[in-house]
Amino acid sequence: MARVLLQREVARRFAGGLLELEVEASSYRALVTALDVRFPGIAQALTVRTAVAIDGEIYADPLLEPIGPHSEVQFLPVIGGG
Amino acid sequence: MGNEENQYKVIGTRPIRPDGVDKVTGRAAFGADFSLPGTIVGRVLRSPHAHARIKSIDAKLALALPGVRAMVTGADFPELPDEITAGGEAPVNFRDVSHNVMARAKALYEGHAVAAVAATTAAIAEQALALIKVEYEVLPHVIDVRDAAADGAPVLHETMFTSGVEPAPKKPSNVAGRTEMGLGNVEEGFAAADVTVEREYTTQAVHQGYIEPHACVASVTTDGQATVWSTSQGQFMVREFCSRLLGMDRAAIRVVPSEIGGGFGGKTTVYLEPLAIALAKKSGKPVKMVMTRDEVFRATGPTSGASMKVKLGAKRDGTLTAGDMTLYYQAGAFAGGPAMLGCMTGFAPYALTNARAVGYDVVSNRPKAAAYRAPGAPMAAFAVESAMDELAQKLGMDPIELRLKNAAKKGTRAIYGVKFPEIGFVETLEAAKKHPHYSAPLGPNQARGVASGFWFNIGGQSSAAVHVNEDGTAEVVTGNPDIGGSRASMAMMAAEVLGIEYSKVKPTVGDTGQIGYSFLTGGSRVTFATGKAVCEAAQATVNELRARAAKLWECPIEDVEWKDGAAHPVGGQTDTRTVLSLAELAESAAKTGGPISGAVGINAAGAGAGFGTQICDVEIDPETGKVTVLRYTVVQDVGRAIHPAYVEGQLQGGAVQGIGWALNEEYVYDGNGRLDNPGFLDYRMPVASDLPMIDTVMIEVPNPGHPFGVRGVGETPIVPPLAAVANAVSRAAKVRLADLPISPPRLLAALDGK
Amino acid sequence: MSKHHITATVNGEAVEFLCETQATLLDVLRDELGLTGAKEGCGSGDCGACSVMLNGRLVCSCLVLGCEVDGHSIDTIEGVAEGAVLHPLQQVFLEEAALQCGICTPGIIVAAKALLEKNTDPSEEEIRYWLAGNLCRCTGYDKIIRAVQKAATVMREA
Numbered sequence: 001m002a003r004v005l006l007q008r009e010v011a012r013r014f015a016g017g018l019l020e021l022e023v024e025a026s027s028y029r030a031l032v033t034a035l036d037v038r039f040p041g042i043a044q045a046l047t048v049r050t051a052v053a054i055d056g057e058i059y060a061d062p063l064l065e066p067i068g069p070h071s072e073v074q075f076l077p078v079i080g081g082g
Numbered sequence: 083m084g085n086e087e088n089q090y091k092v093i094g095t096r097p098i099r100p101d102g103v104d105k106v107t108g109r110a111a112f113g114a115d116f117s118l119p120g121t122i123v124g125r126v127l128r129s130p131h132a133h134a135r136i137k138s139i140d141a142k143l144a145l146a147l148p149g150v151r152a153m154v155t156g157a158d159f160p161e162l163p164d165e166i167t168a169g170g171e172a173p174v175n176f177r178d179v180s181h182n183v184m185a186r187a188k189a190l191y192e193g194h195a196v197a198a199v200a201a202t203t204a205a206i207a208e209q210a211l212a213l214i215k216v217e218y219e220v221l222p223h224v225i226d227v228r229d230a231a232a233d234g235a236p237v238l239h240e241t242m243f244t245s246g247v248e249p250a251p252k253k254p255s256n257v258a259g260r261t262e263m264g265l266g267n268v269e270e271g272f273a274a275a276d277v278t279v280e281r282e283y284t285t286q287a288v289h290q291g292y293i294e295p296h297a298c299v300a301s302v303t304t305d306g307q308a309t310v311w312s313t314s315q316g317q318f319m320v321r322e323f324c325s326r327l328l329g330m331d332r333a334a335i336r337v338v339p340s341e342i343g344g345g346f347g348g349k350t351t352v353y354l355e356p357l358a359i360a361l362a363k364k365s366g367k368p369v370k371m372v373m374t375r376d377e378v379f380r381a382t383g384p385t386s387g388a389s390m391k392v393k394l395g396a397k398r399d400g401t402l403t404a405g406d407m408t409l410y411y412q413a414g415a416f417a418g419g420p421a422m423l424g425c426m427t428g429f430a431p432y433a434l435t436n437a438r439a440v441g442y443d444v445v446s447n448r449p450k451a452a453a454y455r456a457p458g459a460p461m462a463a464f465a466v467e468s469a470m471d472e473l474a475q476k477l478g479m480d481p482i483e484l485r486l487k488n489a490a491k492k493g494t495r496a497i498y499g500v501k502f503p504e505i506g507f508v509e510t511l512e513a514a515k516k517h518p519h520y521s522a523p524l525g526p527n528q529a530r531g532v533a534s535g536f537w538f539n540i541g542g543q544s545s546a547a548v549h550v551n552e553d554g555t556a557e558v559v560t561g562n563p564d565i566g567g568s569r570a571s572m573a574m575m576a577a578e579v580l581g582i583e584y585s586k587v588k589p590t591v592g593d594t595g596q597i598g599y600s601f602l603t604g605g606s607r608v609t610f611a612t613g614k615a616v617c618e619a620a621q622a623t624v625n626e627l628r629a630r631a632a633k634l635w636e637c638p639i640e641d642v643e644w645k646d647g648a649a650h651p652v653g654g655q656t657d658t659r660t661v662l663s664l665a666e667l668a669e670s671a672a673k674t675g676g677p678i679s680g681a682v683g684i685n686a687a688g689a690g691a692g693f694g695t696q697i698c699d700v701e702i703d704p705e706t707g708k709v710t711v712l713r714y715t716v717v718q719d720v721g722r723a724i725h726p727a728y729v730e731g732q733l734q735g736g737a738v739q740g741i742g743w744a745l746n747e748e749y750v751y752d753g754n755g756r757l758d759n760p761g762f763l764d765y766r767m768p769v770a771s772d773l774p775m776i777d778t779v780m781i782e783v784p785n786p787g788h789p790f791g792v793r794g795v796g797e798t799p800i801v802p803p804l805a806a807v808a809n810a811v812s813r814a815a816k817v818r819l820a821d822l823p824i825s826p827p828r829l830l831a832a833l834d835g836k
Numbered sequence: 837m838s839k840h841h842i843t844a845t846v847n848g849e850a851v852e853f854l855c856e857t858q859a860t861l862l863d864v865l866r867d868e869l870g871l872t873g874a875k876e877g878c879g880s881g882d883c884g885a886c887s888v889m890l891n892g893r894l895v896c897s898c899l900v901l902g903c904e905v906d907g908h909s910i911d912t913i914e915g916v917a918e919g920a921v922l923h924p925l926q927q928v929f930l931e932e933a934a935l936q937c938g939i940c941t942p943g944i945i946v947a948a949k950a951l952l953e954k955n956t957d958p959s960e961e962e963i964r965y966w967l968a969g970n971l972c973r974c975t976g977y978d979k980i981i982r983a984v985q986k987a988a989t990v991m992r993e994a
Binding site: 005007008009012013048049053056057058059060061072074075076077078079080081082 | 166167173246248261262263264290345346347348350422423426453454455456457498499500501502503537538539540541542543604605606607685687688689787794796797
Binding site: 096098099101102103105106107108109110111112114115205290291292293294295341342343344345346372374375565566567725727728730731732734735736737738739761762763767768769770771772773775776 | 856858866871872873874875876877878879913914916917926929931932935937938939940942960961964967968973974975977978980981982
């Protein structure tokens with residue numbers, strides 16, 4: 001089971017304030033699908049303005065990234081730059 | 083510096099940049115240097131009011147003026163949905179971009195474009211602007227960020243309801259959004275503290291200050307094919323933005339990048355290009371548009387001014403127990419200031435288990451904020467690093483020791499949730515502590531300040547192509563404008579992988595028709611992400627060269643290894659298998675399958691985070707309030723310096739922009755919401771006589787995410803200097819300076835109020 | 837409005853051009869004579885990117901009218917190198933990485949050359965004050981100052 005950490009705002013809006021949960025998924029896409037079943041609407045919120053860190057590695061455009069059985073998956077805002 | 087043990091032939095050396103001769107002889111073509119035969123001139127009519135309803139625009143007289151060929155207003159641009167668009171670029175609200183390049187129902191800041199005309203000469207275009215009659219209904223305006231966020235402030239957008247608050251507000255306001263992030267429990271953290279510091283801080287809006295104003299030429303054929311020559315941080319950004327704003331296919335717009343005369347984030351969006359295309363379409367002529375400096379100040383950039391509050395708690399031994407910050411950032415006239423990035427970066431250098439950051443994105447009647455080098459980070463770092471200095475004073479601790487005690491390391495969880503991978507922050511603190519600067523004696527009215535800073539650095543999408551020429555030289559084509567020597571680093575990385583001399587590699591910045599999509603030059607990403615693409619394209623080329631040698635040797639490719647720019651048979655040479663140089667393989671390419679190339683497109687992850695620590699010595703004049711920077715040292719983890727001289731240049735230039743932000747630069751408004759200082763005489767950027775030499779120490783903790791260990795280096799250096807300067811001045815003045823810029827009147831007032 | 841007929845010497849060569857009364861020398865150089873090395877950064881004499889020599893004196897060409905140069909001599913960045921041979925300042929700017937974006941570079945080289953012709957061994961402070969009228973936003977000036985110092989040494993030893 002991957003450990004998933006949600007941003008506070010997303011957690012408040014979709015997950016009843018739950019900041020941390022465990023999800024069974026082997027890819028990012030499967031993980032978001034599983035989250036959306038549990039918290040309808042969260043997938044849309046996670047695809048715009050959101051990047052993801054999987055085991056500390058930040059992906060701006062995630063989709064097919066594999067997720068390990070003990071991975072930590074952290075949603076975070078998209079980062080730009082100057 | 084690490085170069086003594088350089089295992090590379092090219093990486094880490096300091097060759098002359100390929101575009102250098104053109105740039106020292108005046109031959110290089112920047113944005114305003116390009117023209118086509120028959121080009122006419124476009125000029126923009128701008129709102130004289132900070133906030134006004136546009137009731138009507140009458141252009142009859144202007145259009146009747148001989149020489150006037152076309153005019154556009156907001157009515158000429160399609161209305162776009164009010165939504166954040168995800169995609170290849172960072173999230174953008176294109177409706178706002180469209181309304182920013184050309185006002186619709188309201189002008190939202192002084193300088194907001196209201197109409198544009200194209201005429202045969204600049205003088206006629208100017209005359210035409212004067213003949214356009216715009217009827218305005220002047221509305222109450224608001225400039226200050228706290229005033230704009232207050233109840234009862236004039237509201238800019240009737241459709242703006244603060245996001246991120248529950249329940250959702252029923253009344254529109256200027257607060258576009260509230261964002262909050264945190265770790266642990268700050269109340270418990272402060273309860274466990276022996277010492278706390280708490281203070282409010284302000285910084286002013288400052289402009290990126292690139293010396294080259296925005297400029298472009300657009301030409302549109304009768305079948306609707308547009309070509310744009312422009313100065314920007316990304317030809318693909320210009321193409322995407324114009325495509326969306328004008329409802330044109332990407333393939334119908336070709337964008338050719340000129341040399342770029344500085345950007346620092348300010349050229350990551352469009353202002354003129356969509357207007358020039360629209361005018362070129364209407365007039366049937368190529369249209370050239372160049373901003374004046376006044377227009378650059380009034381209508382582009384700047385970055386957000388900020389109003390902030392920071393509280394820190396610590397044990398008596400210096401261990402931080404909690405940190406709390408609230409940030410109000412100016413967004414300018416449209417939502418999307420970098421408050422979120424301030425929240426993410428301010429506490430990042432420290433291992434805090436209890437932390438909270440709340441940010442407000444607030445619109446007001448100012449030009450829409452644009453990115454500026456580590457957008458959002460310098461302001462938050464100013465507040466946090468000032469608080470760290472005050473805490474060190476309160477604890478009687480050395481400020482570097484206090485930072486070392488709490489420094490983020492590999493595995494530290496940042497407030498935005500991610501655990502840091504391999505980072506070199508501690509190394510920068512240790513190097514700063516040992517640096518002779520840190521122990522040099524100080525005289526009367528002199529003091530030393532220290533501050534640290536963090537920037538994420540980004541990766542993203544990049545394309546690169548390597549082509550082997552018939553004579554064994556090579557071309558490297560990428561899609562990123564060279565803003566500070568990146569052609570050199572691209573050529574160096576290609577030369578290293580190919581195993582040939584740097585001088586044999588010719589780098590080119592391709593236009594949108596010559597190379598695949600590449601995200602813009604920004605976020606400190608080019609040497610990292612585009613560099614990684616170049617390494618992979620060069621490696622693909624090497625593999626093709628090996629395949630050609632395998633054909634000639636009639637052996638499997640596994641039996642060919644590439645070293646020192648040549649194919650070598652594994653297991654040694656034989657009569658039929660003699661070493662084949664790249665030049666020999668190039669010469670025989672026609673006989674072995676045709677031209678030899680390697681092209682890749684990647685989306686680079688693994689940008690290594692950048693940390694830095696800076697030391698600043700100042701002397702204050704208690705009579706005049708003038709601050710003199712006496713000595714300055716920048717220490718930064720740069721991962722791997724591909725061309726060390728250009729890395730040093732990034733550290734020096736970023737630090738000096740930060741010094742300007744700390745001491746001189748600010749947007750000054752009059753009571754009518756009009757900018758009082760839209761020129762370099764009154765908007766005072768640092769000049770040569772204001773500064774000492776800027777010493778640099780490059781720490782190399784390689785980034786495992788790049789073949790040569792590169793980390794982005796461009797943005798981190800502007801993060802620490804605001805506080806490094808303010809901490810030095812505060813120690814010299816023996817009073818805390820919490821409001822920037824620390825101009826002479828402000829320092830005098832602080833000294834008098836002590 | 838009729839244009840003025842002007843004759844002048846630019847980079848040692850006789851030129852003639854027609855110019856409107858309000859056109860600046862910078863406009864003339866860039867738009868009439870095709871010499872785009874001098875840049876317009878501000879149009880108000882504050883940034884120095886348009887620096888040229890007028891009768892041997894350093895000026896901002898955006899503050900001089902085209903009509904004013906009738907019969908006078910102008911030297912621009914395009915005339916600093918002798919054919920294919922770079923001036924020591926140009927060579928040293930390349931070696932010392934004294935430019936990043938390069939937009940201020942022509943003006944700074946013209947200004948620095950004017951200094952070194954007057955003072956063959958300027959101090960750091962003299963260089964900093966001489967170049968205080970030339971803005972550079974990229975470099976923080978460090979490498980520019982060092983390059984001018986090194987060029988002075990090279991020129992003295994030549």
